[in-house]
Amino acid sequence: MSAHGAPIPMTSRASGPLVGEAHVPGDKSISHRSLILGAMAVGETKVTGLLEGQDVLDTAKAMQAFGAQVEKIGDTWHVHGVGVGGFGEPENVIDCGNSGTGVRLIMGAMATSPIVATFTGDASLNKRPMARVTDPLALFGTRAYGRSGGRLPMTIVGAAEPLPVRYEVPVPSAQVKSAVLLAGLNAPGETVVIEREATRDHSERMLAGFGATISTEVTEEGRVITLQGRPELKPQTIVVPRDPSSAAFPVCAAIITEGSDVLVPNIGLNPTRAGLFFTLQEMGADLTFENMREEGGEPVADLRARFSPDLKGIEVPAERAASMIDEYPVLSVVASFAQGRTHMPGVKELRVKESDRIDAMATGLRAAGVHVEEGEDWWTVEGRGHGNVAGGVTVESHLDHRIAMSFLVMGFASSRPMRVDDGGPIATSFPIFETLMGTLGAEITRD
Ligand SMILES: O=C(O)C1=C[C@@H](OP(=O)(O)O)[C@@H](O)[C@H](O)C1
Ligand SMILES: C=C(OP(=O)(O)O)C(=O)O
Numbered sequence: 001m002s003a004h005g006a007p008i009p010m011t012s013r014a015s016g017p018l019v020g021e022a023h024v025p026g027d028k029s030i031s032h033r034s035l036i037l038g039a040m041a042v043g044e045t046k047v048t049g050l051l052e053g054q055d056v057l058d059t060a061k062a063m064q065a066f067g068a069q070v071e072k073i074g075d076t077w078h079v080h081g082v083g084v085g086g087f088g089e090p091e092n093v094i095d096c097g098n099s100g101t102g103v104r105l106i107m108g109a110m111a112t113s114p115i116v117a118t119f120t121g122d123a124s125l126n127k128r129p130m131a132r133v134t135d136p137l138a139l140f141g142t143r144a145y146g147r148s149g150g151r152l153p154m155t156i157v158g159a160a161e162p163l164p165v166r167y168e169v170p171v172p173s174a175q176v177k178s179a180v181l182l183a184g185l186n187a188p189g190e191t192v193v194i195e196r197e198a199t200r201d202h203s204e205r206m207l208a209g210f211g212a213t214i215s216t217e218v219t220e221e222g223r224v225i226t227l228q229g230r231p232e233l234k235p236q237t238i239v240v241p242r243d244p245s246s247a248a249f250p251v252c253a254a255i256i257t258e259g260s261d262v263l264v265p266n267i268g269l270n271p272t273r274a275g276l277f278f279t280l281q282e283m284g285a286d287l288t289f290e291n292m293r294e295e296g297g298e299p300v301a302d303l304r305a306r307f308s309p310d311l312k313g314i315e316v317p318a319e320r321a322a323s324m325i326d327e328y329p330v331l332s333v334v335a336s337f338a339q340g341r342t343h344m345p346g347v348k349e350l351r352v353k354e355s356d357r358i359d360a361m362a363t364g365l366r367a368a369g370v371h372v373e374e375g376e377d378w379w380t381v382e383g384r385g386h387g388n389v390a391g392g393v394t395v396e397s398h399l400d401h402r403i404a405m406s407f408l409v410m411g412f413a414s415s416r417p418m419r420v421d422d423g424g425p426i427a428t429s430f431p432i433f434e435t436l437m438g439t440l441g442a443e444i445t446r447d
Helices: 028-040 054-065 100-110 131-140 174-184 202-209 244-256 275-282 318-336 348-352 357-367 401-411 424-428 433-439
Strands: 010-013 019-021 042-048 069-073 076-082 116-120 143-147 151-157 166-169 190-195 214-219 222-228 237-239 261-268 286-295 298-306 339-345 371-375 378-384 418-420 443-445
Touching: 010 401, 028 042, 028 054, 028 069, 028 076, 028 100, 028 174, 028 202, 028 237, 054 069, 054 100, 054 424, 100 116, 100 131, 100 151, 100 174, 131 143, 131 151, 131 166, 131 174, 166 174, 174 190, 174 202, 174 222, 202 214, 244 261, 244 275, 244 286, 244 298, 244 318, 244 401, 244 433, 275 286, 275 318, 318 339, 318 348, 318 357, 318 378, 318 401, 348 357, 357 371, 357 378, 357 401, 401 418, 401 424, 401 433, 433 443
Parallel strands: 019 261, 042 237, 166 190
Antiparallel strands: 010 418, 010 443, 042 076, 069 076, 116 151, 143 151, 190 222, 214 222, 261 298, 286 298, 339 378, 371 378
């Protein structure tokens, strides 16, 4: 089933070179945070370039349920915030749909207010682990009552008299880090979060942008992030940059599809997000960063990707995993068209995303004629070289947008078409995927 309705089977097939410009939508991580921080500021935050994918629209609805006013006028989203500690109690269950980021960040944002809220999601989200967030929230005095194994649906009882927290995040997760920081906003004193491996730092950058006092020190323990509680957040005008995780799809499609030449303009190259692009270059992909510049304090470039017939398999460094965690599914597709083995260690987190992404990709790749080996936190793909990937199968997307898009990209270059049982979840992060790929010359049909 798709996230919000009947399954939408989709088929992709080889249809000649992909050529042109691909304007991908706004960054999903920054879009969620714009709405949540906007709702916690005093006054009106204006956001343009917001990703209007279902995940983010569910977060917009949730912010309304907690008392913020959220509306779109013309191209601009207006968020009238209620201030730190100003959330009201929702009258109904909060449905975060397919979105781990949405539910985990919102739980953090409400955890230190004296209110109660119940969260649920779709069949995928309701399987995902929430204890990783509710464990640190308990240190503030927050209580959580969920299904066994710490699953949704779950009721969160916010702490009436929260204590500040010092917490070392045990898994590399920007969602956990962000949930603790958002909870720390309404706790008195200093909340400290320590992460051993750097994960995406949008929360830290945006909290500073909204006027919070927050600092990051790199020490032997890792990154030590210190936030002063109870600030008055100042409303902002935000231009959401385009999403590197969405850019990955047209970029990888161009690299494996004969004769292709695609420009993907205005992609943020924040080092905590850009690992895939450096990995592709190491594999020998013809991928260049044009017009490198700085925008809003972040490196930005136009990505130019051309067909790359001589890709080679590589060892992807484990320490790079966090900076490309959502891109492994589509990387495994590129690796199938390379010569030699691509080894991807340090990726246990892939098993707790919208699906078990190692399992979902390994099953589909094997069915399509590619040899894959896997362990709990690593996998390898034996590349078959360009022109030697069979395809010709239907694969399950498991309510996972990135699995669906990755196998559709594979179909542009495999010998026979690739079909996914349900492309509906693509609308969670990249609602224009089909049309955008179509304008480049790709063939995707709904059948
Ligand atoms: O903080 C965020 O916006 C995200 C963090 C990552 O999840 P984890 O924190 O679970 O690694 C990533 O996979 C997700 O797509 C977005
Ligand atoms: C893992 C992802 O998202 P989330 O955790 O927000 O569901 C993703 O978009 O790949």
